[in-house]
Amino acid sequence: MTAHLRFDFTFPRSYEVKILPGVPPIHPAEKLYHYPVELEEGDRTGLYLRVVPEDRPPWRGFFALGFESPQVISAVCSCPNPRMLCVIAGGYGYVVDAPEPDNWTRIEQRPVVELKPLPEHQLILFIGFTSITALGENGIAWTTKRLSWEGIRISDIREGKVSGFGWDALTDKELPFEVDIKTGEHTGGVAP
Numbered sequence: 001m002t003a004h005l006r007f008d009f010t011f012p013r014s015y016e017v018k019i020l021p022g023v024p025p026i027h028p029a030e031k032l033y034h035y036p037v038e039l040e041e042g043d044r045t046g047l048y049l050r051v052v053p054e055d056r057p058p059w060r061g062f063f064a065l066g067f068e069s070p071q072v073i074s075a076v077c078s079c080p081n082p083r084m085l086c087v088i089a090g091g092y093g094y095v096v097d098a099p100e101p102d103n104w105t106r107i108e109q110r111p112v113v114e115l116k117p118l119p120e121h122q123l124i125l126f127i128g129f130t131s132i133t134a135l136g137e138n139g140i141a142w143t144t145k146r147l148s149w150e151g152i153r154i155s156d157i158r159e160g161k162v163s164g165f166g167w168d169a170l171t172d173k174e175l176p177f178e179v180d181i182k183t184g185e186h187t188g189g190v191a192p
Helices: none
Strands: 005-008 015-020 032-035 046-053 059-064 074-078 084-089 092-097 104-106 114-118 123-127 132-136 139-143 152-158 161-168 173-180 186-188
Touching (some): 046 084
Antiparallel strands (some): 074 084, 084 092, 092 104, 114 123, 161 173
16 A cells, blocks of 8 residues: 555644554554554554654554545645644545644545645645545634535636536536635535
8 A cells, every 4th residue: 555655745744754564563662543543343454654743752553544446545644733644544534633643533535535735725625526625724624515426526726716527427427616715615516
């Protein structure tokens, strides 16, 4: 999975992060955290990271894999809040407070198929198959209502709007939509 891993440190960060090649050996000074906390039987594959916050002890994290598919992404990226680390493992997204790794949230988009940092708006867009979620400095800023039956294509981002197309199963065509970057409200698209 690390062969297709994307790194994006568009936003400033107050930590260092390193991919570990596999299950890390037990380390008495570096706690291992699991995301999600309660692993299911299928959650045995994923990403192992070592995180070193500026002012706290290092820790290690296991991030459970969503899907083994070229249609979803895997990424490690910085967030609008410099304390926060975003990890997407096979389309499953996790946002963790690097100095306080017990403080984390799962991204609603499952799976995440595309990631777009928007530093000029202090947002990261997580694009799924049917909707878009925006992460801001204080956490999740908004999630659109359904924009497509199955498949979103972003065509442009400017003047405070995200423009794109959502697939309509009834007509087998892509229909345009626009999303307001500040609110997540949209016009157009398809809502089955």
